[in-house]
Amino acid sequence: MTVVVLSLTAARLGRNALLVAAVPMAVTAAWSATRLGTNDVIFAGFQWVPGLDVAIEFRVDALGSLLSLLVSGIGALVCVYAFGYFSATAVGVGRFAATLLAFSTAMVGLVWSDSVWTLFVFWELTSITSFLLVGFKHADPVARTAARRALVITAAGGLSLLAGFVLFVDAAGTARLSEITPITGSTATAAAILIMVAAATKSAQFPFHVWLPGAMAAPTPVSAYLHSATMVKAGVILVAVIAPAFQDTEVWKPLGLSFGLVTMLWGAIGALRHVDAKLILAWGTVSQLGLLITLLAIGTPKATFAAISILVAHAIFKAALFMVVGEVDVRTGTRNINELSGLRRTMPITFVVAVISGASMAGIPPMLGFPTKEAAIEAALGLSGAEFWIVGGLIIGGSVLTVAYTTRLLIGMFGSSEPMVDRDVAPRRPAMTVPEVTLATVTVLGFVALGWVTGVVRAAAVTVEPKAEVYSLFRWPGLTDAFITSAVIVAFGLVTGALLARRHVASGPAARGAANVDWMIDGVGRLARLVAARVQHGSLPLYVATTVLVVCAAAVPFVGEIDSDALYWWDNPAEAVLVVMIVGAAISATLVSSRLGAALVLGAVGFSVAGLFVALGAPDLVLTQLLVETVIVVGFVVGLGRLATKFPTPTRLWLTGRLVIAGAMGTAVAVALAGSASNPVGEAPVRELVETAQTDGGGKNVVNVILTDTRALDTFGEIIVLMVVAVGILTLSTKRGRTRRTPAESPAPDPAPVDAAAREEVAS
């Protein structure tokens, strides 16, 4: 079992890349379809971080197969649709196809995840690919802002999810979703809140919904795929699969219900206020997601069953509706329902598709949406007490609004017989029609073959809630309470929708919530700039002074550690002589007024230190120290050529300041060394090191064996630091060379790629 392979080579193929991308999706869909309704479960996985018990684990059960069929099937159709949506000359379609396929892979991985860690990884991958897809038109500032908003909100949810999962694994004792048992306690409560919030950000629950309407800046295929059928469902799926664990915590249900109900109503109201057809659908999606979360939060087997059936129906009809809107947009040049009218004659096929899918959304037979909506209402009517009145009432209210905005949308786009002013309808594009018709057909077939659909949905629901086994979807339920309620809802909704469609709304409401989020995101940037301007003042002496003083503060705890009995003056009197030399040279370095002199005196300090190493019997250090000092002195001499020969005369204040800083640093180092020398911890593992050096490292020089074998990873890190430094130097010097020399005179730039990459980084 392999996850779909991502073919990035598609970038070369232009628009055809979309068709290439559709192939693996279609294969996955076909494979998933063969597994529908079966009860055998496929497990696959491997350990990722064994120490932390983090594993990549997949489990394909009935629910996983159903969802991956939806994800890949709609994905393949969307690819075909996008082939028609983009013109043959559109730029970056290859990139689009690759990202779309990457998203699809991530989404399939998400629905197949068994380990919560795997789920988290794919969850974040969908956030990132969604960011790339929303920001596909990256030259457009609106798209960029929308993409950033979506990323920040969903990524914040991702962090919440990670924290929630950590607590969840702690409380449940397992990271596997297939081994979930109900958990309670304060850890479980915290985990429940965090995970519910994460699901709310992903599934656009109020007040996190603001990113979803903004994400409509994406090309319509993206909206049809990510923002209706798949990605926004990730939160719903998460709630569904993890709900058994949190059923018994006190917060799970109220939190889910409040998210869901508020979102359902607010989304539906939003859908009634907008005039952009795509935004109406987006707000409608928000509303439907609220309904799904509500149903899952109710948590009765009937509600769970209803939620999964609605999830399937919604994915199909909402994708089709988005495709319809996209086609209208492409063929007429507008999505504003004020400007559109009478399309039922100019775009007959699209009209039929829209009516079928719209009816499914409104819950009117003979569409798949009808029995699923019926199941939801039945679940709501099955509640008792206050829950019946509040939850049931709101679900019914939300359903009325759903019918209303569907009616308004359809009348707005296709109704009215008067022809449109100043708008021509471009010819039909088959690549757009085929997926639309396919989805509409599925919607109708789903109703016709309802028994089969029931079996599939029931098998999926049972994996989450075993008691859901007894429920079914009915084509004709008879005159039950639910059916009568449903009829009333549709009647009310149709009238309201028709009335509202007549009322002329000039423009949609301003996206105030989104503006607030943007203000906050920008605020972080503003704050960062403010802080950076204060902290990164650009004065080198102040940087050094700050660093040194912080180091001094770090030495303070050592003051109490000094034990004067444990300290002694020297091992060897020669050390005293060398120390006098070092101190003398260091003091004279501060007194010398010429820069060259100072450099040489500093060299003297270094060589004396090398002498000290000789006295202490550390030949390796001596060798290295001598060589380093040699290179440094020469380097100084070379570098000084650019500066005045004398130091500038400092002000008195600055002189005092430097004395204080230098004194503090000296004291701090002395204190730290004396402190650590007073408290030797155990015996130095010299013998052991010598032995392992001989046996494992195969060398007699223990110091070098430590460097190249025992602690070779440290050395590796160090040389990477060296490389970074060198790249920094080269970059800075190249930049300076560019500004000072004319291009013709500058030396040939180094061909090594690392250099070029570094230069680009600085340039950007």
Next chain:
Amino acid sequence: MIARTSPIVALAVRAVTPIALVVAAYVLFAGHNQPGGGFAAGLMLGAIIVLRTVAGIQQPRYASVWMSVGGVIAGLVAIAPMFWGEPLLDQIVVTWEVPVLGTVKTGSALLFDLGVVGIVIGLIIALLDGLDAMSLVDRGRMPVPASVRSADIASPDGPEAAS
């Protein structure tokens, strides 16, 4: 003018170069059992390059090539054991019979050290290049490319301005 090169300096540096190369090679190989090793050898070669640059014999160039080669060698040595299922940076010790020297024991650590040498040399060359050491060399006697010469005259804070 700080580094006024003379024929004596140039000659001396030229004469020292091969000796220093041999010493550096020795230091590299000796590192396993005696003081020395990759850092020391690299610094020694670096010192030679500094001397040659200051003496005007050589230009500090190809810093990034040195570094990339060094980095790639060290990186390959680091990850190579993983292909045989050994831990990262695991060492392989090989004992050779070399005609003149007798039995020689070397390990992959030597290769790793070779990478270190490359990186240290690269760093020193980068420093010299960054400090624009060439422009400090006395223009009159040395085979300095025309580009550097004209740059010196053009630059306001070149050697003349400084001295």
